[in-house]
Amino acid sequence: MPGVWRGYPVWLADVLRAEGLKVAELVGWRRRGHGVFSDIRGVMVHHTGSDSATAESIALGRPGLPGPLSQLHIARDGIVTVVAAGVAWHAGAGSYPWLPANTGNWHTIGVECANTGTSPWAPHRRNWPDAQYGALLGSCAAICRRLGQPAGRTIGHKEYAGRAQGKWDPGAIDMGILRRDIAARIETPPSGPTAPTDRYAGVLLERGSTGPQVAELQRRLKYAYAAYAGALDINGEFGPDTEAAVREFQRRTTGLGVDGIVGPATAAALRLRLVSSQA
Numbered sequence: 479m480p481g482v483w484r485g486y487p488v489w490l491a492d493v494l495r496a497e498g499l500k501v502a503e504l505v506g507w508r509r510r511g512h513g514v515f516s517d518i519r520g521v522m523v524h525h526t527g528s529d530s531a532t533a534e535s536i537a538l539g540r541p542g543l544p545g546p547l548s549q550l551h552i553a554r555d556g557i558v559t560v561v562a563a564g565v566a567w568h569a570g571a572g573s574y575p576w577l578p579a580n581t582g583n584w585h586t587i588g589v590e591c592a593n594t595g596t597s598p599w600a601p602h603r604r605n606w607p608d609a610q611y612g613a614l615l616g617s618c619a620a621i622c623r624r625l626g627q628p629a630g631r632t633i634g635h636k637e638y639a640g641r642a643q644g645k646w647d648p649g650a651i652d653m654g655i656l657r658r659d660i661a662a663r664i665e666t667p668p669s670g671p672t673a674p675t676d677r678y679a680g681v682l683l684e685r686g687s688t689g690p691q692v693a694e695l696q697r698r699l700k701y702a703y704a705a706y707a708g709a710l711d712i713n714g715e716f717g718p719d720t721e722a723a724v725r726e727f728q729r730r731t732t733g734l735g736v737d738g739i740v741g742p743a744t745a746a747a748l749r750l751r752l753v754s755s756q757a
């Protein structure tokens with residue numbers, strides 16, 4: 479059944495890396511946890527209460543609460559550490575419309591961000607560095623996309639356990655704004671200096687490709703980017719002229735590697751829906 483993920487999310491590190499995030503893997507993360515997920519329905523965001531809390535401390539836990547305390551840890555420099563693939567003690571008592579009462583640990587991936595949270599009344603992103611906030615929304619978007627769920631499946635601990643436990647984390651995060659940012663990120667796959675180029679993300683079309691998808695690419699380039707692709711022939715053959723137009727498009731688009739190859743990132747930037755031929 480699509481969208482239901484029983485078992486261990488051993489795909490976490492790969493999915494985060496594909497999002498262009500800086501990922502660290504704590505040794506043994508695939509086997510760490512308090513058992514197996516019944517099904518993963520979403521993501522729950524936390525702050526640790528300290529700007530310097532480490533991923534190791536999340537793995538270890540504390541007296542009376544053995545770790546892991548969450549699956550992911552996000553440091554202030556934006557490094558996302560995968561701590562565990564098993565169930566973690568992060569949610570505790572609480573409720574939310576798509577979660578049975580007090581079952582958050584078995585249905586959500588916990589994300590602990592090294593942050594004091596400032597205060598329950600702090601404005602959005604006070605004391606949240608760009609690198610950490612960017613890694614948070616990238617992580618949530620990557621996981622929601624993988625689960626086949628919308629941004630609404632990312633919630634804050636305060637939304638789940640505010641009433642039950644008086645939780646206010648993540649502090650200085652307006653969950654409505656975070657979800658809006660996640661929704662935009664889900665729509666527009668990663669781009670930026672850390673994004674892998676299409677050569678590594680998977681080739682959809684390249685020099686030598688032929689067929690209706692090439693014609694669609696040529697049509698898009700010719701009519702949407704007439705300034706430099708207006709003379710392109712729509713013949714369904716990916717030759718030197720098409721490659722030159724693709725390179726020019728990549729050069730003019732922030733975050734794309736210039737390699738003349740149409741992979742997922744370039745196709746998304748062109749708003750082309752292409753199907754991989756290596757199905």
Ligand SMILES: [Zn+2]
Pocket residue numbers: 523524525568635645647
């Ligand atoms: Zn929390």
